[in-house]
Amino acid sequence: MTTAPPDADADASDGDSAVDAAERSTEDGSLLEVQNLRKSYGGITAVDGVTFDVTAGSMTGLIGPNGAGKSTTFDLITGVQEPDSGQVVFDGTDVTGFRPYQAVERGLVRTFQIARELDEMTVLENVMLAPQDQVGEKLWRSVTPGVRDGVIAQETELRERAWDMLDFFEIDHLAEEEAGSLSGGQRKLLEMARVLMTDPDMVLLDEPLAGVNPSLEEKLLERLHELRDDGYTFLLVEHDMDVIMNHCDPVIVMHQGQVLVTGSPETVQNDERVLEAYLGGEVEE
Structure with a gap:
């Protein structure tokens, strides 16, 4: 836009x-x-x-x-x-x-x-949330036939990108941990990934x-x-x-x-x- x-x-x-x-x-x-x-x-x-x-x-x-x-x-x-x-x-x-x-x-x-970061969300969820204008941000897109397929495809792509980013910063082993449980240094790495x-x-x-x-x-x-x-x-x-x-x-x-x-x-x-x-x-x- x-x-x-x-x-x-x-x-x-x-x-x-x-x-x-x-x-x-x-x-x-x-x-x-x-x-x-x-x-x-x-x-x-x-x-x-x-x-x-x-x-x-x-x-x-x-x-x-x-x-x-x-x-x-x-x-x-x-x-x-x-x-x-x-x-x-x-x-x-x-x-x-x-x-x-x-x-x-x-x-x-x-x-x-x-x-x-969003403390009660997982590290992976925090990273996936960062990109703007995601198709699934609109509720109607998530439930409309045809459009829903695009939402699923984009989410799959974002998940793959997020895993790659966590791997780049070597915090992929923390992907399913709540962000609020990370140390100060790990939070810095998460913020850079986001x-x-x-x-x-x-x-x-x-x-x-x-x-x-x-x-x-x-x-x-x-x-x-x-x-x-x-x-x-x-x-x-x-x-x-x-x-x-x-x-x-x-x-x-x-x-x-x-x-x-x-x-x-x-x-x-x-x-x-x-x-x-x-x-x-x-x-x-």
């Missing part, structure tokens, strides 16, 4: 800027372009003019001290919250203000710091390794690299600097709601402003 940006009555100048940004994202290889995003809550500005690009096929890191605005930026990009101003262009389309399900339909999905069942082009990962033991962390990172090599694009928020510096390039650093530095891991590690931000000193412009 094709969806249009909610602000169809935007003025001509806004329309021109959207077209320009879409053309730039196509020409320079950027899959995601974030332009001057802003979000305030009362007198507090959480995101203050954030601008950056994410190149297709990259694993880009997004770091910053607590309260830097990273998760809010994720919310604004994926439609969990609506920005006060600014623009988000994904794959050449202005998706600013899209609802989360509309972003998913475009191939832009995210995970959360705390996994949001996300990939939506056939995304880009995944925003919000602290995917938080609470994950070292063996599962290594497994998840291996899977992410395999997926990136297959053409997926990732934007990764993570507090473990070793993970960011060893697995992400480029790295975007946020501080006090703004982008402070963007560059290679080496560039970021040697930037005095980054050290000041993490050590709590004053950051010079």
Whole structure:
């Protein structure tokens, strides 16, 4: 289903800027372009003019001290919250203000710091539920002769895909367990399996390794690299600097709601402003 940006009555100048940004994202290889995003809550500005690009096929890191605005930026990009101003262009389309399900339909999905599985459903059921627009979602389709055959065929295909996904993340042995019984690390793997069942082009990962033991962390990172090599694009928020510096390039650093530095891991590690931000000193412009 094709969806249009909610602000169809935007003025001509806004329309021109959207077209320009879409053309730039196509020409320079950027899959995601974030332009001057802003979000305030009362007198507090959480995101203050954030601008950056994410190149297709990259694993880009997004770091910053607590309260830097990273998760809010994720919310604004994926439609969990609506920005006060600014623009988000994904794959050449202005998706600013899209609802989360509309972003998913475009191939832009995210995970959360705390996994949001359905606890009383099995692991397999959680994964099968993820794809949108399933034929069996409408009751009448499930009971109408002829149409019902299509429902059964699609469910069989989804079940096979779900088993393949569980096998990829090595949690197929947990398929019939209730999701609520999983450990923190296993929930992270389940969440990734669910996300990939939506056939995304880009995944925003919000602290995917938080609470994950070292063996599962290594497994998840291996899977992410395999997926990136297959053409997926990732934007990764993570507090473990070793993970960011060893697995992400480029790295975007946020501080006090703004982008402070963007560059290679080496560039970021040697930037005095980054050290000041993490050590709590004053950051010079």
